Amino acid sequence: MATDVFGGDFNINAEIDVASIEASARKARVQNIKRILIYSVRKLIALFITVAIGVYITVIIANMGGYLDKIRLASIRENVALAATADPAFREMTTTEREAFLDARVELEIKRYGLDRPFILRSFEYLRNALTLNLGFSQQLMSDSGSRQVRNIILERLPSTLVLFGTANLLLFFVAVFTGLRLSRRYGSFSDKMVIALAPTSAAPGWFYGLFLILIFASLLKVLPFGGMVSAPPPENPVEYALSLLQHMILPVTALLLSAAFLTTYNYRTFFLIYSSEDYVEMAKAKGLPSRMIERRYILRPTLPNIITDLALLLITLWTGAIILETVFNWPGIGQLYAQAIGAQDTPVIVANVVIYGYLLALTVFLLDFIYALVDPRVRIGEGGQKR
């Protein structure tokens, strides 16, 4: 991503000539917003095509053993059976008559949906279904509200995952940026050397540290819960609910931070050090500007694009790492749902989860690209970022 923006040519285009210089600052701002919007829309379209291709590959892999056909057939059967039970005539039939009736209806539906067509044609239909999150019925798992629709099951679980990972990543970002800045200011100090020495510990994923945290704080010290999202039964009072949620979030968030914080801080610190040896920083120091201002305007600002690229890569690994972390902490998110689906061999849920993760990754990439457009002046002034 970084090279896309850096690699493009950012000559000032013919549009920005004498006329636009003469135009008011307000007009320029409007134009800026317009550019960012156009940039985002183009980015969005490009990403959508990318997601479509990614999901299509998932569909192909998933159907290698005809699994998607089975899911589809099962959901047709379910629908037919549901429709039939509502029919009073159906209730008066004998068992054999019922079976014949259902089989005939299923046969008809198969023709209607074109399941007898070759796979290439059907694969595009699967793609459309997956992209519109029309994900069929689960075989075993059920949402808490009792629905068997995969979409409902996943939507019910999504908020808890977002709460956990949103908090952890925001914390990680701010902790890493501020510690990184501090360390770059006094590099070579003891704390700086500590962070360098501890950076290799990020080789272990979050769930791994989670096991130890549970061992220490839940099993030995008995001060924090083993897992789950709120205490059982869930508190009625919203304040108590939030407190209970916070209490349950301490360990998983700490595990995520432990697994990523040292390496991320080390990376950011290195970025900051590279930029703080630039001439303009020396110049600013010579001018006697306060160090806070130098940090914010002269060091942090040009480093942000690098930092955001780094964060994007980190987020992608964290998202998929969620599957095990949530299982270890019994956190009712989509990661744990995925693990349960594996245990129950529930194919529709497994396929749907891959699609959801694809979407989450695409969303991550898009949001970061958008922030990129906001922080990187080269994207704003020229149109460098759009040419690929």
Next chain:
Amino acid sequence: MSTVLSGFRQLRQYPTAIVGLIIIGFLVIVAVVTPIAIPYREAVRLWRGGEDIWGTNPRNAAPAWRNWFTSVDQAASIILDSAEGDVEKVVEQVSADSKEIRLDFEFDFPYDTFPPELILFTNAKFENKEPFVELVWITPDGREIRAGEFSPGPSGSFRFDQDTRLQRRLERETGIQDVSVIEGLFDDPAQEGLQVLKGTYKLATTSLLFEADSDIDMTFVSYGEVHGIAGTDHQRRDLAIALLWGTPIALAFGLLAAVGTTVLTMSIAAFGVWFGGSVDAAIQRITEVNAIIPLLPILIMVGTLYSRSIGLMLGLVILLSIFGLSIKTYRAIFMQVKESPYVDAARAYGASDRRIIFRYLIPRILPLIIPAIVVLVPSYVFLEASLAVLGLGDPVLPTWGKVINDASTQGALFNGYYYWILLPSFLLILSGLAFAMVGFALDRVFNPRLREV
């Protein structure tokens, strides 16, 4: 090549790298020796074996070295097998057909805790009439307790703690309500409460055999709370086998995946840069699509739907990672290298595309990819463990991740079997840290820009 060698020589200046190299060396030795000492088939047979292989091992026993750290000396396993000649067999002919065999199992019990289980396995040889066995338990202070009578089949086992008559007898004897059989047998009556009486115990068995060529052999097992160097799991299996065999598997998976993905990614980047145009553009687009495809969920899907063999997983990991985002980094470097005069010179003398890519472009960035490979190893080692923790480990091979998976499904943390999770985790973090420490040092050696800051 000489830059690479001198780079490795410079590693000596980094103490963390030396520690890492020592650990890696140790792991490599374990990885080489284990398959020789326990061949593949033997390891699979042992790991998939049931009670017939592991019957005499205790269930969920901690490693024996735990006793070094605690003031309480926990019971270790005591196994006495008459077929192996551990006890003396006294045969007394009673009549033409019947005889009496006496086996006295005498053992020293110096531990502070009661054994969790006590079983006498019998292996009798007879045609029609089953032998009759009488057991007498003799404590160090000379008390004799009638422990039971039974008629074993061809191969039977007498579980002391399941004998209700013995339990009631012991209740009367010790005067303690609901005392378990094992506590009753080992209790010291002179002390308040339940205390183990240390000393030499004797289980005297008298078997009456009613056929001329009948015979009987017995194995007495006092199960321990600690066992072996790594302890045992819920199926009585010795964890040492899984921990030892996990080493070559983890190292092979990590190294092959890291080398495979890095070398292929770099080659693809080199091809793209050299041929440029539509080839380069196609590679760029594939990289972007690949960034959206979630690796772990796809691996899990394939593992659940098709096969979970470790070879397939390795292949899939490499296939899905070769178009990783690192292509963009390599591409940026190759772009610069492509413009260097020596590549122009090669082109001028008429070198083929392949020659330029493999002899001029790729060697130039070898110093860069060596740290990248070493840093990548731990993440693949942990990926393999992650799959196993989700229950998608290789179906036959024992690995570190599978041990953690067993432990967490059996509630090891909740039940206090900490060793079960700590030992495989320790090995995982040890190998992960070793590679990461060496990789970070290599990165500093080969990227001088990093050395300054």
